[in-house]
Amino acid sequence: MTRRYWNINLKEMIEAGVHFGHGIKKWNPKMAPYISAKRKGTHITNLARTARFLSEACDLVFDAASQGKSFLIVGTKKRAADLVASAAIRSRCHYVNKKWFSGMLTNWSITKTRLSQFRDLRAEEKMGKFHHLPKRDAAILKRKLSTLQRYLGGIKYMTRLPDIVIVLDQQKEYIALRECAILGIPTISLVDTNCDPDLANISIPANDDTMTSIRLILNKLVFAISEGRSLYKRNH
Numbered sequence: 001m002t003r004r005y006w007n008i009n010l011k012e013m014i015e016a017g018v019h020f021g022h023g024i025k026k027w028n029p030k031m032a033p034y035i036s037a038k039r040k041g042t043h044i045t046n047l048a049r050t051a052r053f054l055s056e057a058c059d060l061v062f063d064a065a066s067q068g069k070s071f072l073i074v075g076t077k078k079r080a081a082d083l084v085a086s087a088a089i090r091s092r093c094h095y096v097n098k099k100w101f102s103g104m105l106t107n108w109s110i111t112k113t114r115l116s117q118f119r120d121l122r123a124e125e126k127m128g129k130f131h132h133l134p135k136r137d138a139a140i141l142k143r144k145l146s147t148l149q150r151y152l153g154g155i156k157y158m159t160r161l162p163d164i165v166i167v168l169d170q171q172k173e174y175i176a177l178r179e180c181a182i183l184g185i186p187t188i189s190l191v192d193t194n195c196d197p198d199l200a201n202i203s204i205p206a207n208d209d210t211m212t213s214i215r216l217i218l219n220k221l222v223f224a225i226s227e228g229r230s231l232y233k234r235n236h
């Protein structure tokens with residue numbers, strides 16, 4: 001794996017609140033190696049370890065992107081939905097930011113069928129075919145298209161399973177992580193102090209509740225992906 005400098009510094013992480021964990025009663029004992037202290041009833045994450053695993057994750061996605069591999073970013077918390085979409089679009093990644101449907105990856109044939117239907121409906125709308133239908137039929141198709149756009153819009157160009165999946169909230173996206181494990185898809189996950197660091201291939205100990213923390217970690221990862229994509233483009 002290529003080792004590069006990703007400008008990950010402790011001051012920036014402290015300012016973003018990356019170090020704040022959950023209350024000490026809500027912790028997962030498996031996170032003990034990633035916790036440095038307790039402060040006012042709250043666990044504090046060891047940022048030196050965060051920096052190490054974030055750097056490893058950046059190296060991994062850079063190498064993968066430089067080989068033309070595909071990524072899926074999963075983060076369905078309402079507060080983070082827009083952040084996930086903008087970061088994914090910026091780095092040309094697929095994303096799920098509204099709801100993870102059980103079987104989205106493990107039942108890929110069904111997901112492909114839904115995506116095909118979605119693309120067909122979009123094409124029909126753009127060609128103005130809805131205007132030639134009875135109002136009721138057009139309204140039904142528009143509602144269907146709107147629903148598909150909401151839940152599948154971030155993966156509308158995904159024609160095969162992703163090579164790497166990035167998860168921003170382990171507990172909320174547990175089903176996504178489980179599907180990746182079943183399929184053998186490598187995963188990178190933020191893990192707060194109440195999470196299980198063994199569920200992902202690379203677990204980055206960090207606050208997964210605060211927007212500033214999620215933004216910082218996500219920005220580092222998509223920057224590394226973008227750098228890898230630029231290298232791939234220069235070589236092909």
